[in-house]
Amino acid sequence: MNTGHQHGRSGDRRGFDRRRFLTRAALGGATVVGASALGGLDAEAAFAEPMPSLDPAIARSTFAEGRISRVNGSVLEVKGSYGEQHLVQLTNATSVWKLRPTTADAIKPGDGLYARGVDMPDGTIAADAVWVNIVNILCTIRGIAKDRLHLSHGRHAVVGHLHAAHTTASYLGGAQTADLSRLRIGQSAQILGAWRPEDDGIDVARVTAGH
Amino acid sequence: MISLLSTLAPLLCGGLLAATGAGKLFGRQVARQAAGTVLVRLLGDGRRAARALRCVGAAELAVAAGLLAAPRAVASCGAAAVLGAGFLGYLGYAKATAPRSSCGCTAGEEGPIGWRSFTRAALVVAAGLAAPAADGTWWSAPAGRPVASAVLVLLAAAVLVVLFGGVDRLWLLPLRRARLRVFGHPLGGPAAGAPVAASVELLERSLAWQAASAVVRSGLLDHWDEDGWRILRYAGVHEGGQGARPVNVLFALDLAATVDNTPRPAVRVTVVDDATDEVVQVPLPTAAPRTLLPLAEPA
Known part of the structure; x- marks a missing residue:
């Protein structure tokens, strides 16, 4: 127990020192000023239409989706929605999104997954980014409570769980904010979040309300 | 009160069974309703499940007619209790073997079986058991105690x-709206600082992101705040003279900047070799930002 604790602390210290080093490096970088019209690679990009990219690396990417049937070390066995099988290899350069940027430890069998990566000669996909349980659905807000939104998606009732540190809202195309007090009952809202296999709810990452 | x-x-x-039974027997969407239930698995195919659902609807209507016409007859009360017990058994079986299936009980409900379905079935059993103990028929009750009867029926x-989940919007939404008006909005107002998602959004709309897009491969790996800066770390691959090598791509932004308050964000971009921690000089092609076309002025 003690050893584990020591281990954890030295790990934290290494992480802390590494961050300080990277901060110094980051603040020494070249400054680029301006806005662009190009999209990103964040969670929302998992749903983006495939489009020709300026970047040859992205054009070489492959995409996998399905349910994780087994986690075998750093390899995820994924059963695709159309019966296909994928082996998704995670590396320490793979970003893992599950409501927030997290680590491979958060991935559990039974989770759904979207992965972007590169085909390897051995048939696996070396993942650059995986999005776990990501859902992006248009809902109507049917109720607002302290820690949850009651939503309806079509004729289905869905509970959206709110997380103070991670749930943001965007109103009328504005910047994302932690201010959720402008949500109204009866409003249509695009909900981006992580599906919860255990109770079929959604951990809400972002509420985009049009009005 | 109990006797009333x-x-x-x-x-x-009888009213409850007539409503749900008519919905099942004459409903246009019974086939769709049946498709979501455990009956499909029990009976083999959707058409048979829909037929079974219509038969149940007919049975409900028959029991409802019996209860309304002969409220104290043992046959009609017993039939109601048996029907309710059958519903409870079916719901228990469906919940245990296919928790995600819908119950098919009413036309308005499609979600998984919940407390409402069980309560409805239990009430049918209770009514079937309680009816024979009545003092008189339901149509003679209002004559003796009109106010109490009316209040009870309402x-x-x-x-x-x-x-009935399907009619939530008639009562639940106005109730919830009223609660928000009385007790105030339960969710907090503006918080200090921009959330990380806002910084990522700003970064992804920045020229710096466009310039670094040839290097970045991963999504957001890590982020932290220091001295008024927010550092966002991504993994990437730099194809330099010595072949491809894994790198960290670091972006530093103003902690408070968002797309609302910073139309032209200033982002510091650094590429650090993942193995050696050396800063890699990567040419960042800062193509001229798109010039905005003049907007049409309203006449």
Whole structure:
């Protein structure tokens, strides 16, 4: 127990020192000023239409989706929605999104997954980014409570769980904010979040309300 | 009160069964309703499940007619209790073997089986058991105690409305809206600082992101705040003279900047070799930002 604790602390210290080093490096970088019209690679990009990219690396990417049937070390066995099988290899350069940027430890069998990566000669996909349980659905807000939104998606009732540190809202195309007090009952809202296999709810990452 | 309730039970239970039975027997969407239920698995295919659902609807209508016409007959009360017990058994079986299936009980409900379905079935059993103990028929009850009967029927009708998920919007939404008005909005107002998602959004709309897009491969790996800066770390691959090598791509932004308050964000971009921690000089092609076309002025 003690050893584990020591281990954890030295790990934290290494992480802390590494961050300080990277901060110094980051603040020494070249400054680029301006806005662009190009999209990103964040969670929302998992749903983006495939489009020709300026970047040859992205054009070489492959995409996998399905349910994780087994986690075998750093390899995820994924059963695709159309019966296909994928082996998704995670590396320490793979970003893992599950409501927030997290680590491979958060991935559990039974989770759904979207992965972007590169085909390897051995048939696996070396993942650059995986999005776990990501859902992006248009809902109507049917109720607002302290820690949850009651939503309806079509004729289905869905509970959206709110997380103070991670749930943001965007109103009328504005910047994302932690201010959720402008949500109204009866409003249509695009909900981006992580599906919860255990109770079929959604951990809400972002509420985009049009009005 | 109890005796009045048992006298009126056939009316209420008959009304409930008539409504759900008619929905199943004559409903246009019974096939779709049946498709989501455990009946499909039990009977082999959807058409048979729909037929079974219509038969159940006919049985409900028959029991409802019996309860309304002969409220104290053992046959009609017993049939209601047996029907309710059958529903409970079916719901228990469906919940245990296929928790995600819908119950098919009413036309308005498609979600998984919940407390409403069980409560409705239990009420049918209770009404079937209570009805024989009644003092008189339901149509003679209002003559003796008109006010109490009316109040009870209204109360029971309200309970039944709550038990039908499909009509939530009639009562639940106004109730929730009123609660927000009275007790205030439960969710917090503006918080200090921009959330990380806002910084990522700003970064992804920045020229710096466009310039670094040839290097970045991963999504957001890590982020932290220091001295008024927010550092966002991504993994990437730099194809330099010595072949491809893994790198960290670091972006530093103003902690408070968002797309609302910073139309032209200033982002510091650094590429650090992942193995050696050396800063890699990567040419960042800062193509001129798109010039905005002049907007049409309203006449």
